[in-house]
Amino acid sequence: MAQIVVTPMTFAPVYEQSAEIVERKGTGHPDTICDNLAENLSRELCKWYLREFGAVMHHNVDKALLVGGVADAHFGGGQVIEPIEIYLVGRAILERNDKKLDAEDLVKQTVKEWLSKSIKNIDVEKHVKVYAKIKPGARDLVELFERFQKSGEVPLANDTSFGVGFAPFDELERAVYETERFLNSEALKREHPEVGEDIKVMGVRVESRIRLTVALAFVSKYIKSIDEYFEKKEEIRRKVKMYVEGLLGREIEVYINTADSRENNSVYITVTGTSAEQGDDGQVGRGNRVNGLITPYRPMSLEAAAGKNPISHIGKIYNTVANLIAQRVIKELEDIEEAYCYIVSQIGKPINQPQILDVKIRTQKDIRGLQDEVKKIAREELEKMPSVWKGFLEGIYSVA
Numbered sequence: 001m002a003q004i005v006v007t008p009m010t011f012a013p014v015y016e017q018s019a020e021i022v023e024r025k026g027t028g029h030p031d032t033i034c035d036n037l038a039e040n041l042s043r044e045l046c047k048w049y050l051r052e053f054g055a056v057m058h059h060n061v062d063k064a065l066l067v068g069g070v071a072d073a074h075f076g077g078g079q080v081i082e083p084i085e086i087y088l089v090g091r092a093i094l095e096r097n098d099k100k101l102d103a104e105d106l107v108k109q110t111v112k113e114w115l116s117k118s119i120k121n122i123d124v125e126k127h128v129k130v131y132a133k134i135k136p137g138a139r140d141l142v143e144l145f146e147r148f149q150k151s152g153e154v155p156l157a158n159d160t161s162f163g164v165g166f167a168p169f170d171e172l173e174r175a176v177y178e179t180e181r182f183l184n185s186e187a188l189k190r191e192h193p194e195v196g197e198d199i200k201v202m203g204v205r206v207e208s209r210i211r212l213t214v215a216l217a218f219v220s221k222y223i224k225s226i227d228e229y230f231e232k233k234e235e236i237r238r239k240v241k242m243y244v245e246g247l248l249g250r251e252i253e254v255y256i257n258t259a260d261s262r263e264n265n266s267v268y269i270t271v272t273g274t275s276a277e278q279g280d281d282g283q284v285g286r287g288n289r290v291n292g293l294i295t296p297y298r299p300m301s302l303e304a305a306a307g308k309n310p311i312s313h314i315g316k317i318y319n320t321v322a323n324l325i326a327q328r329v330i331k332e333l334e335d336i337e338e339a340y341c342y343i344v345s346q347i348g349k350p351i352n353q354p355q356i357l358d359v360k361i362r363t364q365k366d367i368r369g370l371q372d373e374v375k376k377i378a379r380e381e382l383e384k385m386p387s388v389w390k391g392f393l394e395g396i397y398s399v400a
Contacts, residue, residue, distance in 0.1 A: 002353050004378045006371040009362040013338060014297045015170040020205040022172050023294040025400075026180040028119055028197025028217065028274040030282025034064040034086075035400035036118070038284050038307030039392075041088055041110050046310065046393050048106070052099050056389065061090030061134065062307030062315075066282035069127070071271045073220040073278075075229070078271040080127045086111055089133040090307060107132035119197050120189070121219050122272045154350040154386050155312040162344040163318025164299040165291065167326035172210055175244050175252065176203040177292055179212055182243050183236075194222035194232055196273025211253040214240070220269040229267050233257060288400045290319045299340055305399040310389035314345040317388055318354070320397050321381055328377045329359065335370060338362040341378075352385040 014020055025032045041061045049057045070082035088111070094101045112124040122128065169177065179201045182188060189195060196217035204211045216236070223229050233256050241254040257268045270277055285304025288294055303315035310316060322341040329339040340360040345351065359374050361367065391397045 002357055002379075002382055003355070004357045004359070004375045006359050006361060006367065006374045008367050009338065009340070009360050013170075013362065015172070017297070018207060020170075020172050020203075020297050022176045022203040022297075024176050024180045024201045024292060025287040025294070026197060026199035026201070027184050028276075029200055029287060030066045030068065030198075030274070030276045030280050031284075031287035032282075032400050033115075033119075033274070033276060034066050034282045034284045035287055035304075035306035037086065037088060037111055037114055038062055038064045038090075039305075039399045040114050041090075041107060042307045042309065043393055043395070044106060044110050045092055045101075046389075048101055049093075052101075053096065056309070056311050057093040057096070059090065059092035059309050060307065060313060061088060061092060062284055062304050063089035064282075064284045064307065065089070066276055068275070068280045068282075069277050071277040073269045073271045075220060075226065075269070076224050078220045078269075080123075080271055080277050083127050083129045084276050085129045085131065087131045087133060091136060092134050093136065094134065103134040104132040107134070119272060119274055120193075121196065121221075122274070127272060127277065154352055157314050157345040157347050157349055157351050158309075158312045159314050160345055160347045161303065161314040161318070162301060162342060163303070163314065163320070163322045164301050164340070164342050165319065165321075165323030165326045166295075166298050166338070166340045167323065167330045168338070169293075171248055172203045172205045173293055173295065175210060175212060175248060176201045178247055179203075179214065179240055179244055179254075182240065183214070183216065188239070192232065192236060194219050195236065196270055198270070198274040198276070209253070210248075212240070212244070212255070213258060214254065214256045215268070216256055217268060217270045217273050217275055219273045220271055223269065226262060226265060226267065229269070230260075230262065233260075290316075290397070290399055291323050292398060292400065299342065310392035312351060314351070316392070316399070317351060317385065318343045318345060320391075321385055321388060325357075325359065325378055325381050328381070329361065329374055332377065333370060333373055335365045336361045336363050336374075339374075352382040354382075357382070 065087045067085040069084040071080045198217035200215040305316040308316040325341045326339040342358040344355045
């Protein structure tokens with residue numbers, strides 16, 4: 001039986017501290033590309049396993065590397081001279097009972113489908129080379145994974161690790177997240193096709209002042225001159241500022257591509273809309289956490305959730321469930337202002353029996369009157385944990 005504790009927050013809220021930093025790496029950032037490609041590969045592997053074997057088999061394809069290419073972007077056009085190289089690496093069962101999966105073919109198909117859909121100006125046949133390095137897993141971990149399948153019981157934790165989550169987002173977190181989503185929205189892309197998908201937003205709050213610094217990869221073929229570039233950049237900056245100020249109900253500062261220099265004819269333009277085309281590399285786990293943000297002032301796990309198997313890998317499951325618990329506590333219990341959740345596993349034990357599940361809450365009420373309700377939510381999420389893998393397959397839970 002899992003030990004669940006509910007404890008009070010004895011420290012000042014992040015949003016009341018003098019300073020705060022929040023970051024989000026957008027869809028086309030090389031690190032986010034790696035996260036999404038690894039996760040999509042895991043999802044496709046799961047689907048193949050279910051079709052062929054009736055159950056998800058052992059796999060962890062959570063290692064991916066993007067090696068930036070070489071490109072020549074200029075106003076009105078440009079070309080990719082050397083392609084982006086993408087390596088997907090991991091462990092998986094690829095053969096059983098005379099059924100064999102062509103891992104290289106699956107990897108290439110998965111990568112090209114995601115890139116074609118997500119990075120509008122990339123030519124997956126010309127601009128990208130894909131390499132698959134998928135090999136069998138360690139015998140002890142495969143056996144551990146299969147042990148619960150034979151018994152039909154709850155999956156067993158594949159590692160001794162932890163997951164964390166918090167809710168709700170504060171003003172700065174919301175501003176950073178929504179800025180990237182706005183700039184990568186279909187609506188804005190229709191108005192501004194020159195906006196590429198490689199967008200990074202860094203938010204800084206000093207006292208009540210919020211500043212957003214945006215790195216935005218413009219697509220060169222849609223911009224004819226340096227004057228047009230600066231005109232478009234200012235137009236987009238105004239739209240971001242208006243949008244976010246409308247969400248928050250107060251004034252903020254917005255800056256885009258602050259390294260630009262008109263005098264030196266140096267601006268951030270790309271052929272494809274991602275810096276991966278030249279000089280910027282990427283790797284799984286170096287970007288957003290499962291809640292979509294990088295929040296150094298909040299509890300965070302260094303686990304790379306993308307590509308890990310959704311059945312028993314704690315680095316994926318516990319971080320997601322910790323966020324779900326924190327979100328439910330805030331949504332369902334009106335007397336609680338803020339919640340943090342920490343969950344720790346023990347390898348070989350059922351995933352829904354962590355060593356400890358600690359929910360920290362901020363409330364003006366007597367915590368003793370809320371503990372039972374918080375524990376009830378935690379227990380319900382633990383009970384549902386063995387089926388949380390379905391949410392990963394359906395794309396309900398984000399890993400980046």
